[in-house]
Amino acid sequence: MTPVWLIARSVLIEAVRRKEIYAIVLISTLLIGAVMTVDFFNLEGLTKFYREVALQVMSAATGLTVIVLAARQLPREFENRTIYPLLAKPISRLTFLLGKLLGVMLAAAFCYGLFMLVFILGTFYLGGEIPVGLFLQFLYLQMLKMLLLAALSFWLSMVVNLDAAIALGVIFFFASSVMTNAFTLLYPFADPFGQGTITVLNYALPQLALLDLTEKTVHSEFWPPLNLGTMFALTAYAGFYILVFFGAAWYCFRRRPL
Amino acid sequence: MGEKRPIVEAKDLVVEYGKGSRKVRAVDGISFNVTEGECVGFIGANGAGKSTTIKTLMGFLFPVSGTVRMFGEDCGTVESRRRIGYLPEVALYYPFMKARELLELYGGLQGMTKHELRERIPELLNLVGLQGKGEILLRNFSKGMQQRLGIAQAIISHPEALIFDELSSGLDPVGRHDLRRVLLDIKNSGKTIFFSSHELTEVETLCDRVIMIHEGRIVTEAPVSDLMKPLNLFEIVFSMQDGNTLPESVERLGPARDGNQYRLSINDVELYSRVVHELSQAGAAIHSTSSKSRSLEEYFIELVKSSGNEEGAA
Known part of the structure:
Protein backbone atom coordinates (compact mmCIF):
# COMPACT_ATOMS: atom_id res chain seq x y z
CA MET A 1 0.00 0.00 0.00
CA THR A 2 1.27 3.46 -0.79
CA PRO A 3 2.10 5.88 2.04
CA VAL A 4 -0.58 8.32 0.82
CA TRP A 5 -3.24 5.63 1.05
CA LEU A 6 -2.00 4.43 4.46
CA ILE A 7 -2.26 7.91 5.93
CA ALA A 8 -5.61 8.51 4.24
CA ARG A 9 -6.90 5.26 5.69
CA SER A 10 -6.01 6.38 9.21
CA VAL A 11 -8.01 9.60 8.70
CA LEU A 12 -10.95 7.58 7.38
CA ILE A 13 -10.79 5.16 10.32
CA GLU A 14 -10.94 8.12 12.69
CA ALA A 15 -13.90 9.65 10.85
CA VAL A 16 -15.79 6.38 10.77
CA ARG A 17 -15.08 5.48 14.42
CA ARG A 18 -15.88 8.86 15.87
CA LYS A 19 -19.56 9.58 16.33
CA GLU A 20 -19.70 13.09 14.83
CA ILE A 21 -20.47 12.08 11.25
CA TYR A 22 -23.34 9.84 12.34
CA ALA A 23 -24.73 12.61 14.55
CA ILE A 24 -24.56 15.08 11.66
CA VAL A 25 -26.24 12.63 9.29
CA LEU A 26 -28.91 11.78 11.86
CA ILE A 27 -29.77 15.41 12.63
CA SER A 28 -29.77 16.31 8.93
CA THR A 29 -31.95 13.28 8.18
CA LEU A 30 -34.46 14.39 10.80
CA LEU A 31 -34.47 17.83 9.21
CA ILE A 32 -34.95 16.36 5.74
CA GLY A 33 -37.59 13.96 7.10
CA ALA A 34 -39.55 16.87 8.54
CA VAL A 35 -39.89 18.25 5.00
CA MET A 36 -41.92 15.19 4.00
CA THR A 37 -44.60 16.07 6.53
CA VAL A 38 -45.52 19.44 4.98
CA ASP A 39 -48.82 19.38 3.12
CA PHE A 40 -49.10 22.70 1.33
CA PHE A 41 -47.71 21.29 -1.94
CA ASN A 42 -49.08 18.81 -4.40
CA LEU A 43 -46.95 15.67 -4.76
CA GLU A 44 -44.77 17.12 -7.55
CA GLY A 45 -44.20 20.28 -5.52
CA LEU A 46 -43.38 18.29 -2.43
CA THR A 47 -40.86 16.13 -4.34
CA LYS A 48 -39.10 19.24 -5.62
CA PHE A 49 -39.19 20.92 -2.22
CA TYR A 50 -37.81 17.74 -0.65
CA ARG A 51 -35.07 17.49 -3.26
CA GLU A 52 -34.06 21.10 -2.78
CA VAL A 53 -33.98 20.98 1.01
CA ALA A 54 -32.28 17.59 1.08
CA LEU A 55 -29.53 18.61 -1.35
CA GLN A 56 -28.95 21.94 0.42
CA VAL A 57 -28.80 20.29 3.84
CA MET A 58 -26.50 17.55 2.55
CA SER A 59 -24.18 20.10 0.97
CA ALA A 60 -24.09 22.30 4.08
CA ALA A 61 -23.64 19.40 6.50
CA THR A 62 -20.90 17.76 4.44
CA GLY A 63 -19.18 21.11 3.89
CA LEU A 64 -19.11 21.79 7.63
CA THR A 65 -17.87 18.27 8.32
CA VAL A 66 -15.07 18.67 5.80
CA ILE A 67 -14.02 22.07 7.19
CA VAL A 68 -13.87 20.78 10.77
CA LEU A 69 -12.19 17.50 9.83
CA ALA A 70 -9.59 19.12 7.55
CA ALA A 71 -8.85 22.07 9.84
CA ARG A 72 -8.10 19.88 12.82
CA GLN A 73 -5.88 17.32 11.05
CA LEU A 74 -2.57 19.14 11.44
CA PRO A 75 -3.15 20.99 14.76
CA ARG A 76 -4.26 17.71 16.38
CA GLU A 77 -1.14 15.96 15.09
CA PHE A 78 1.01 18.71 16.63
CA GLU A 79 -0.95 18.85 19.87
CA ASN A 80 -0.95 15.08 20.50
CA ARG A 81 2.55 14.69 19.07
CA THR A 82 1.34 11.84 16.88
CA ILE A 83 3.17 13.54 14.04
CA TYR A 84 6.62 12.57 15.36
CA PRO A 85 6.51 8.80 14.89
CA LEU A 86 4.69 9.34 11.60
CA LEU A 87 7.17 11.78 10.06
CA ALA A 88 10.05 9.68 11.40
CA LYS A 89 9.07 7.12 8.78
CA PRO A 90 10.46 7.47 5.27
CA ILE A 91 7.75 9.75 3.92
CA SER A 92 8.00 13.35 2.82
CA ARG A 93 5.90 16.11 4.31
CA LEU A 94 4.14 16.44 0.94
CA THR A 95 3.16 12.75 1.04
CA PHE A 96 1.89 13.24 4.57
CA LEU A 97 -0.22 16.21 3.53
CA LEU A 98 -1.56 14.45 0.44
CA GLY A 99 -2.50 11.45 2.59
CA LYS A 100 -4.37 13.71 4.97
CA LEU A 101 -6.18 15.40 2.08
CA LEU A 102 -7.18 12.08 0.55
CA GLY A 103 -8.33 10.88 3.96
CA VAL A 104 -10.55 13.92 4.44
CA MET A 105 -12.02 13.35 0.98
CA LEU A 106 -12.70 9.70 1.74
CA ALA A 107 -14.44 10.79 4.94
CA ALA A 108 -16.44 13.36 2.95
CA ALA A 109 -17.41 10.62 0.48
CA PHE A 110 -18.44 8.38 3.38
CA CYS A 111 -20.56 11.20 4.80
CA TYR A 112 -22.06 11.89 1.39
CA GLY A 113 -22.68 8.19 0.88
CA LEU A 114 -24.80 8.07 4.04
CA PHE A 115 -26.69 11.16 2.87
CA MET A 116 -27.23 9.65 -0.57
CA LEU A 117 -28.85 6.64 1.00
CA VAL A 118 -31.27 8.91 2.87
CA PHE A 119 -31.86 11.05 -0.22
CA ILE A 120 -32.51 8.17 -2.59
CA LEU A 121 -34.79 6.36 -0.13
CA GLY A 122 -36.73 9.60 0.45
CA THR A 123 -37.06 10.31 -3.26
CA PHE A 124 -38.37 6.82 -4.00
CA TYR A 125 -40.72 7.03 -1.01
CA LEU A 126 -42.24 10.19 -2.52
CA GLY A 127 -42.42 8.51 -5.90
CA GLY A 128 -40.02 10.94 -7.52
CA GLU A 129 -37.24 10.26 -10.00
CA ILE A 130 -33.57 11.10 -9.91
CA PRO A 131 -32.13 12.71 -13.06
CA VAL A 132 -29.12 10.39 -13.27
CA GLY A 133 -26.82 12.42 -15.58
CA LEU A 134 -27.33 15.74 -13.85
CA PHE A 135 -27.24 14.08 -10.45
CA LEU A 136 -23.86 12.47 -11.14
CA GLN A 137 -22.52 15.85 -12.30
CA PHE A 138 -23.94 17.40 -9.12
CA LEU A 139 -22.09 14.80 -7.03
CA TYR A 140 -18.84 15.27 -8.93
CA LEU A 141 -18.90 19.05 -8.51
CA GLN A 142 -19.85 18.68 -4.85
CA MET A 143 -16.74 16.55 -4.32
CA LEU A 144 -14.62 19.16 -6.09
CA LYS A 145 -16.13 21.77 -3.79
CA MET A 146 -15.29 19.63 -0.76
CA LEU A 147 -11.74 19.18 -2.01
CA LEU A 148 -11.39 22.94 -2.35
CA LEU A 149 -12.76 23.45 1.17
CA ALA A 150 -10.41 20.81 2.56
CA ALA A 151 -7.36 22.41 0.89
CA LEU A 152 -8.45 25.85 2.15
CA SER A 153 -8.93 24.50 5.69
CA PHE A 154 -5.49 22.88 5.63
CA TRP A 155 -3.92 26.18 4.71
CA LEU A 156 -5.95 28.14 7.28
CA SER A 157 -4.96 25.67 10.01
CA MET A 158 -1.31 26.37 9.20
CA VAL A 159 -1.58 30.15 9.50
CA VAL A 160 -4.12 30.66 12.31
CA ASN A 161 -5.18 28.61 15.32
CA LEU A 162 -7.70 25.80 15.05
CA ASP A 163 -10.75 27.76 16.22
CA ALA A 164 -10.00 30.64 13.87
CA ALA A 165 -9.36 28.24 10.99
CA ILE A 166 -12.75 26.59 11.46
CA ALA A 167 -14.52 29.95 11.87
CA LEU A 168 -12.89 31.41 8.76
CA GLY A 169 -13.58 28.25 6.78
CA VAL A 170 -17.27 28.32 7.73
CA ILE A 171 -17.58 32.04 6.93
CA PHE A 172 -15.96 31.49 3.57
CA PHE A 173 -18.18 28.47 2.86
CA PHE A 174 -21.41 30.35 3.42
CA ALA A 175 -20.24 33.69 2.01
CA SER A 176 -18.87 32.22 -1.19
CA SER A 177 -22.15 30.46 -1.85
CA VAL A 178 -23.92 33.82 -2.14
CA MET A 179 -20.97 35.82 -3.46
CA THR A 180 -21.73 35.32 -7.17
CA ASN A 181 -25.27 36.68 -6.82
CA ALA A 182 -24.17 39.48 -4.52
CA PHE A 183 -21.43 40.63 -6.91
CA THR A 184 -23.85 40.57 -9.85
CA LEU A 185 -26.38 42.66 -7.93
CA LEU A 186 -23.91 45.15 -6.45
CA TYR A 187 -21.65 45.77 -9.44
CA PRO A 188 -23.92 48.20 -11.42
CA PHE A 189 -24.45 50.37 -8.31
CA ALA A 190 -20.80 50.53 -7.22
CA ASP A 191 -18.44 53.46 -7.93
CA PRO A 192 -15.32 52.77 -10.05
CA PHE A 193 -13.27 51.85 -6.97
CA GLY A 194 -16.01 49.52 -5.77
CA GLN A 195 -16.33 47.97 -9.20
CA GLY A 196 -12.57 47.40 -9.27
CA THR A 197 -12.70 45.77 -5.85
CA ILE A 198 -15.59 43.54 -6.88
CA THR A 199 -13.72 42.54 -10.03
CA VAL A 200 -10.60 41.64 -8.05
CA LEU A 201 -12.61 39.67 -5.47
CA ASN A 202 -14.56 38.00 -8.25
CA TYR A 203 -11.38 36.49 -9.63
CA ALA A 204 -9.37 36.15 -6.44
CA LEU A 205 -11.91 34.25 -4.36
CA PRO A 206 -13.28 30.91 -5.47
CA GLN A 207 -17.01 31.08 -5.98
CA LEU A 208 -18.47 27.88 -4.69
CA ALA A 209 -21.86 28.74 -6.20
CA LEU A 210 -20.38 27.92 -9.61
CA LEU A 211 -19.86 24.36 -8.43
CA ASP A 212 -23.39 23.98 -7.10
CA LEU A 213 -25.94 22.26 -9.37
CA THR A 214 -28.64 22.01 -6.72
CA GLU A 215 -31.15 24.24 -8.53
CA LYS A 216 -30.59 22.47 -11.84
CA THR A 217 -30.96 19.06 -10.21
CA VAL A 218 -34.20 20.13 -8.51
CA HIS A 219 -35.65 21.53 -11.73
CA SER A 220 -34.17 18.86 -13.93
CA GLU A 221 -37.08 18.94 -16.36
CA PHE A 222 -35.74 22.31 -17.61
CA TRP A 223 -32.03 21.53 -17.41
CA PRO A 224 -30.14 18.94 -19.37
CA PRO A 225 -26.80 17.72 -17.99
CA LEU A 226 -23.91 20.16 -18.53
CA ASN A 227 -21.82 19.60 -21.62
CA LEU A 228 -18.28 18.27 -21.35
CA GLY A 229 -16.67 21.64 -22.08
CA THR A 230 -18.48 23.28 -19.17
CA MET A 231 -17.61 20.41 -16.88
CA PHE A 232 -13.98 20.66 -17.93
CA ALA A 233 -13.95 24.44 -17.34
CA LEU A 234 -15.51 24.00 -13.89
CA THR A 235 -12.99 21.27 -13.07
CA ALA A 236 -10.13 23.54 -14.16
CA TYR A 237 -11.61 26.43 -12.15
CA ALA A 238 -11.85 24.35 -8.97
CA GLY A 239 -8.52 22.66 -9.70
CA PHE A 240 -6.75 26.00 -9.86
CA TYR A 241 -7.94 27.06 -6.39
CA ILE A 242 -7.33 23.59 -4.94
CA LEU A 243 -3.72 23.79 -6.16
CA VAL A 244 -3.31 27.32 -4.81
CA PHE A 245 -4.65 26.49 -1.34
CA PHE A 246 -2.94 23.12 -1.11
CA GLY A 247 0.30 24.65 -2.40
CA ALA A 248 0.07 27.37 0.27
CA ALA A 249 -0.57 24.75 2.98
CA TRP A 250 2.41 22.70 1.82
CA TYR A 251 4.62 25.80 1.63
CA CYS A 252 3.82 26.62 5.26
CA PHE A 253 4.23 23.02 6.40
CA ARG A 254 7.34 21.95 4.50
CA ARG A 255 9.85 23.81 6.74
CA ARG A 256 7.76 24.18 9.85
CA PRO A 257 9.73 23.27 12.98
CA LEU A 258 7.94 20.51 14.88
CA MET B 1 38.86 -5.26 9.60
CA GLY B 2 37.63 -2.06 7.93
CA GLU B 3 36.92 1.13 9.81
CA LYS B 4 33.34 1.41 11.02
CA ARG B 5 31.27 3.91 9.12
CA PRO B 6 29.68 6.84 10.90
CA ILE B 7 25.92 6.60 11.24
CA VAL B 8 25.33 10.01 12.82
CA GLU B 9 27.65 12.94 12.13
CA ALA B 10 26.92 16.29 13.75
CA LYS B 11 29.31 19.14 13.15
CA ASP B 12 29.14 22.59 14.79
CA LEU B 13 25.41 22.20 15.15
CA VAL B 14 23.49 25.28 16.26
CA VAL B 15 19.74 25.16 16.79
CA GLU B 16 17.61 28.06 17.98
CA TYR B 17 14.01 28.53 18.97
CA GLY B 18 11.92 31.65 18.65
CA LYS B 19 12.46 34.83 16.72
CA GLY B 20 14.04 38.23 17.28
CA SER B 21 14.68 39.16 20.90
CA ARG B 22 12.96 35.98 22.11
CA LYS B 23 15.42 33.78 20.29
CA VAL B 24 16.81 30.99 22.47
CA ARG B 25 19.90 28.99 21.51
CA ALA B 26 19.04 25.44 22.52
CA VAL B 27 22.04 23.74 20.94
CA ASP B 28 25.25 25.70 20.77
CA GLY B 29 27.79 24.36 18.31
CA ILE B 30 27.99 20.71 19.23
CA SER B 31 29.88 18.10 17.23
CA PHE B 32 29.77 14.35 17.68
CA ASN B 33 29.72 11.08 15.78
CA VAL B 34 28.01 7.79 16.37
CA THR B 35 29.58 4.92 14.48
CA GLU B 36 28.10 1.67 13.26
CA GLY B 37 27.32 -0.84 16.01
CA GLU B 38 27.84 1.64 18.85
CA CYS B 39 25.40 2.20 21.68
CA VAL B 40 25.69 5.82 22.74
CA GLY B 41 23.86 7.47 25.61
CA PHE B 42 23.01 11.14 25.35
CA ILE B 43 22.53 12.58 28.79
CA GLY B 44 21.86 15.97 30.24
CA ALA B 45 19.54 17.82 32.58
CA ASN B 46 16.12 19.05 31.50
CA GLY B 47 16.50 21.78 28.89
CA ALA B 48 20.10 20.81 28.15
CA GLY B 49 19.37 20.36 24.45
CA LYS B 50 19.00 16.58 24.16
CA SER B 51 15.55 16.48 22.56
CA THR B 52 16.37 19.45 20.34
CA THR B 53 19.44 17.63 19.02
CA ILE B 54 17.47 14.44 18.41
CA LYS B 55 14.65 16.33 16.72
CA THR B 56 17.20 17.95 14.45
CA LEU B 57 18.64 14.53 13.61
CA MET B 58 15.16 13.43 12.59
CA GLY B 59 14.53 16.54 10.49
CA PHE B 60 11.80 17.96 12.73
CA LEU B 61 13.88 21.04 13.50
CA PHE B 62 16.26 22.88 11.24
CA PRO B 63 19.75 23.98 12.30
CA VAL B 64 20.73 27.64 12.14
CA SER B 65 24.23 26.53 11.22
CA GLY B 66 26.34 23.40 11.16
CA THR B 67 25.53 20.09 9.58
CA VAL B 68 23.93 16.83 10.61
CA ARG B 69 24.14 13.73 8.49
CA MET B 70 22.73 10.29 8.99
CA PHE B 71 24.00 7.36 6.95
CA GLY B 72 25.84 9.95 4.90
CA GLU B 73 22.58 11.67 3.92
CA ASP B 74 21.42 15.09 5.06
CA CYS B 75 19.20 14.62 8.08
CA GLY B 76 15.48 14.76 7.52
CA THR B 77 15.56 13.28 4.04
CA VAL B 78 13.36 10.32 3.26
CA GLU B 79 16.46 8.23 2.53
CA SER B 80 18.06 9.01 5.88
CA ARG B 81 14.89 7.98 7.71
CA ARG B 82 14.45 4.72 5.83
CA ARG B 83 17.01 2.96 8.01
CA ILE B 84 16.11 4.50 11.37
CA GLY B 85 13.72 3.48 14.10
CA TYR B 86 12.66 6.44 16.22
CA LEU B 87 10.91 6.69 19.56
CA PRO B 88 9.78 10.23 20.44
CA GLU B 89 10.08 11.69 23.91
CA VAL B 90 6.35 11.84 24.48
CA HIS B 158 14.43 -4.12 11.87
CA PRO B 159 16.07 -0.71 11.33
CA GLU B 160 19.85 -0.42 11.18
CA ALA B 161 19.90 2.35 13.77
CA LEU B 162 17.63 3.27 16.65
CA ILE B 163 17.17 6.77 17.98
CA PHE B 164 15.23 6.94 21.21
CA ASP B 165 14.35 10.20 22.93
CA GLU B 166 13.90 9.51 26.65
CA LEU B 167 14.18 5.79 26.46
CA SER B 168 12.13 4.53 29.36
CA SER B 169 9.83 7.49 29.91
CA GLY B 170 6.53 6.30 31.35
CA LEU B 171 7.66 2.72 31.93
CA ASP B 172 7.37 0.96 35.27
CA PRO B 173 10.37 -1.05 36.62
CA VAL B 174 9.17 -4.21 34.86
CA GLY B 175 8.77 -2.30 31.63
CA ARG B 176 12.25 -0.82 31.99
CA HIS B 177 13.69 -4.25 32.61
CA ASP B 178 11.92 -5.67 29.55
CA LEU B 179 13.06 -2.78 27.42
CA ARG B 180 16.66 -3.19 28.55
CA ARG B 181 16.49 -6.84 27.56
CA VAL B 182 15.10 -5.94 24.11
CA LEU B 183 17.76 -3.30 23.59
CA LEU B 184 20.57 -5.58 24.70
CA ASP B 185 19.42 -8.12 22.10
CA ILE B 186 19.32 -5.40 19.47
CA LYS B 187 22.73 -4.12 20.53
CA ASN B 188 24.21 -7.62 20.46
CA SER B 189 22.94 -8.04 16.91
CA GLY B 190 25.24 -5.19 15.89
CA LYS B 191 22.69 -2.42 15.46
CA THR B 192 23.51 1.19 16.26
CA ILE B 193 21.65 2.76 19.18
CA PHE B 194 21.62 6.42 20.17
CA PHE B 195 19.37 7.43 23.01
CA SER B 196 18.77 10.09 25.57
CA SER B 197 17.71 9.11 29.04
CA HIS B 198 17.28 10.35 32.55
CA GLU B 199 17.84 6.84 33.83
CA LEU B 200 21.60 6.85 34.15
CA THR B 201 21.78 3.27 35.41
CA GLU B 202 20.28 2.34 32.06
CA VAL B 203 23.02 4.29 30.30
CA GLU B 204 25.65 2.55 32.43
CA THR B 205 24.23 -0.85 31.60
CA LEU B 206 23.66 -0.42 27.88
CA CYS B 207 26.07 2.11 26.50
CA ASP B 208 29.55 1.86 25.08
CA ARG B 209 29.94 5.60 25.14
CA VAL B 210 28.30 8.60 26.75
CA ILE B 211 27.85 12.14 25.52
CA MET B 212 26.93 14.63 28.23
CA ILE B 213 25.31 17.87 27.21
CA HIS B 214 24.73 20.90 29.38
CA GLU B 215 23.12 24.16 28.28
CA GLY B 216 23.47 23.23 24.64
CA ARG B 217 27.15 22.29 24.81
CA ILE B 218 28.86 18.95 25.11
CA VAL B 219 30.69 18.78 28.43
CA THR B 220 31.98 15.22 28.27
CA GLU B 221 32.20 12.58 25.60
CA ALA B 222 33.89 9.32 26.57
CA PRO B 223 33.50 5.55 26.72
CA VAL B 224 31.48 4.50 29.76
CA SER B 225 34.45 2.40 30.99
CA ASP B 226 36.68 5.51 30.97
CA LEU B 227 34.13 7.57 32.83
CA MET B 228 33.65 4.91 35.45
CA LYS B 229 37.41 4.27 35.97
CA PRO B 230 38.23 7.27 38.18
CA LEU B 231 35.03 6.79 40.06
CA ASN B 232 36.11 3.56 41.76
CA LEU B 233 36.98 4.01 45.41
CA PHE B 234 38.74 1.30 47.46
CA GLU B 235 39.04 1.34 51.20
CA ILE B 236 41.49 -0.70 53.32
CA VAL B 237 41.30 -0.97 57.11
CA PHE B 238 44.45 -2.39 58.64
CA SER B 239 46.76 -2.29 61.68
CA MET B 240 50.48 -2.80 62.15
CA GLN B 241 51.40 -5.58 64.54
CA ASP B 242 54.41 -6.73 66.52
CA GLY B 243 56.28 -3.46 66.19
CA ASN B 244 56.20 -3.50 62.39
CA THR B 245 56.37 -0.05 60.89
CA LEU B 246 54.13 1.41 58.27
CA PRO B 247 55.81 1.16 54.84
CA GLU B 248 56.92 4.57 53.66
CA SER B 249 55.09 4.28 50.35
CA VAL B 250 51.82 3.68 52.24
CA GLU B 251 52.50 6.43 54.77
CA ARG B 252 52.86 8.89 51.90
CA LEU B 253 49.26 8.16 50.92
CA GLY B 254 48.15 9.62 54.26
CA PRO B 255 46.04 6.91 55.90
CA ALA B 256 43.68 8.09 58.66
CA ARG B 257 44.59 6.72 62.09
CA ASP B 258 42.04 5.66 64.67
CA GLY B 259 43.75 4.11 67.69
CA ASN B 260 46.00 1.43 66.29
CA GLN B 261 43.88 1.04 63.13
CA TYR B 262 44.49 2.75 59.84
CA ARG B 263 41.93 3.54 57.17
CA LEU B 264 43.12 4.25 53.64
CA SER B 265 41.05 5.27 50.60
CA ILE B 266 42.44 4.75 47.12
CA ASN B 267 40.80 5.50 43.78
CA ASP B 268 43.11 3.53 41.51
CA VAL B 269 42.82 -0.20 41.17
CA GLU B 270 46.53 -0.77 40.42
CA LEU B 271 47.65 1.31 43.38
CA TYR B 272 45.18 -0.54 45.54
CA SER B 273 46.73 -3.92 44.56
CA ARG B 274 50.22 -2.61 45.21
CA VAL B 275 49.32 -1.24 48.65
CA VAL B 276 47.65 -4.50 49.70
CA HIS B 277 50.77 -6.36 48.59
CA GLU B 278 53.13 -4.00 50.46
CA LEU B 279 51.05 -4.15 53.64
CA SER B 280 51.13 -7.94 53.55
CA GLN B 281 54.89 -7.86 53.05
CA ALA B 282 55.24 -5.49 55.99
CA GLY B 283 53.29 -7.85 58.23
CA ALA B 284 50.19 -5.66 58.56
CA ALA B 285 46.87 -7.20 59.59
CA ILE B 286 44.29 -6.28 57.00
CA HIS B 287 40.91 -6.18 58.74
CA SER B 288 38.75 -5.31 55.77
CA THR B 289 38.83 -4.15 52.21
CA SER B 290 35.88 -2.72 50.34
CA SER B 291 35.29 -1.08 47.03
CA LYS B 292 32.74 1.54 46.32
CA SER B 293 32.04 3.10 42.95
CA ARG B 294 30.32 6.34 42.37
CA SER B 295 27.47 6.02 39.93
CA LEU B 296 27.37 7.79 36.62
CA GLU B 297 24.56 9.78 38.14
CA GLU B 298 26.79 11.12 40.90
CA TYR B 299 29.46 11.94 38.35
CA PHE B 300 26.93 13.70 36.17
CA ILE B 301 25.54 15.76 39.05
CA GLU B 302 29.05 16.86 40.05
CA LEU B 303 29.85 17.76 36.46
CA VAL B 304 26.72 19.84 36.04
CA LYS B 305 27.27 21.58 39.38
CA SER B 306 30.91 22.34 38.63
CA SER B 307 29.88 23.64 35.22
CA GLY B 308 27.36 25.93 36.95
CA ASN B 309 30.01 27.12 39.43
CA GLU B 310 32.46 27.90 36.64
CA GLU B 311 29.84 29.99 34.88
CA GLY B 312 29.04 31.74 38.17
CA ALA B 313 32.72 32.50 38.74
CA ALA B 314 33.08 33.80 35.21
Missing part, protein backbone atom coordinates in the same frame (compact mmCIF):
# COMPACT_ATOMS: atom_id res chain seq x y z
CA ALA B 91 3.89 10.65 21.91
CA LEU B 92 0.32 9.62 22.03
CA TYR B 93 -0.82 7.21 19.40
CA TYR B 94 -4.13 7.52 17.56
CA PRO B 95 -6.71 6.66 20.25
CA PHE B 96 -9.24 5.53 17.66
CA MET B 97 -6.95 2.85 16.26
CA LYS B 98 -6.23 -0.65 17.45
CA ALA B 99 -2.64 -1.59 18.30
CA ARG B 100 -2.47 -3.91 15.29
CA GLU B 101 -3.78 -1.21 12.94
CA LEU B 102 -1.25 1.27 14.23
CA LEU B 103 1.62 -1.13 13.67
CA GLU B 104 0.26 -1.88 10.19
CA LEU B 105 0.30 1.85 9.48
CA TYR B 106 3.88 2.37 10.67
CA GLY B 107 5.15 -0.87 9.15
CA GLY B 108 3.46 -0.03 5.86
CA LEU B 109 5.09 3.40 5.85
CA GLN B 110 8.44 1.65 6.32
CA GLY B 111 7.67 -0.29 3.15
CA MET B 112 6.76 -3.62 4.74
CA THR B 113 4.33 -5.85 2.85
CA LYS B 114 1.06 -7.16 4.28
CA HIS B 115 2.56 -10.63 4.49
CA GLU B 116 5.60 -9.37 6.41
CA LEU B 117 3.37 -7.42 8.77
CA ARG B 118 1.14 -10.41 9.45
CA GLU B 119 4.17 -12.31 10.71
CA ARG B 120 5.97 -9.44 12.40
CA ILE B 121 3.17 -7.81 14.41
CA PRO B 122 2.30 -10.73 16.78
CA GLU B 123 6.02 -11.36 17.29
CA LEU B 124 6.60 -7.71 18.08
CA LEU B 125 3.65 -7.40 20.47
CA ASN B 126 5.01 -10.42 22.27
CA LEU B 127 8.49 -8.91 22.43
CA VAL B 128 7.29 -5.68 24.07
CA GLY B 129 4.91 -7.44 26.45
CA LEU B 130 1.68 -6.56 24.68
CA GLN B 131 0.71 -10.05 23.58
CA GLY B 132 -3.03 -10.40 23.09
CA LYS B 133 -3.53 -6.61 23.04
CA GLY B 134 -3.49 -6.17 19.26
CA GLU B 135 -7.24 -5.71 18.91
CA ILE B 136 -7.65 -3.20 21.73
CA LEU B 137 -8.31 0.45 20.90
CA LEU B 138 -5.39 2.63 21.98
CA ARG B 139 -7.68 4.94 23.94
CA ASN B 140 -7.75 2.08 26.46
CA PHE B 141 -3.96 1.82 26.67
CA SER B 142 -2.09 3.13 29.73
CA LYS B 143 0.91 5.43 29.33
CA GLY B 144 3.28 2.53 29.86
CA MET B 145 1.48 0.40 27.28
CA GLN B 146 1.66 3.29 24.80
CA GLN B 147 5.39 3.54 25.41
CA ARG B 148 5.78 -0.20 24.79
CA LEU B 149 3.82 0.23 21.57
CA GLY B 150 6.09 3.14 20.69
CA ILE B 151 9.09 0.85 21.05
CA ALA B 152 7.36 -1.72 18.87
CA GLN B 153 6.72 0.81 16.10
CA ALA B 154 10.33 1.95 16.28
CA ILE B 155 11.78 -1.51 15.74
CA ILE B 156 9.08 -2.91 13.46
CA SER B 157 11.15 -2.94 10.29
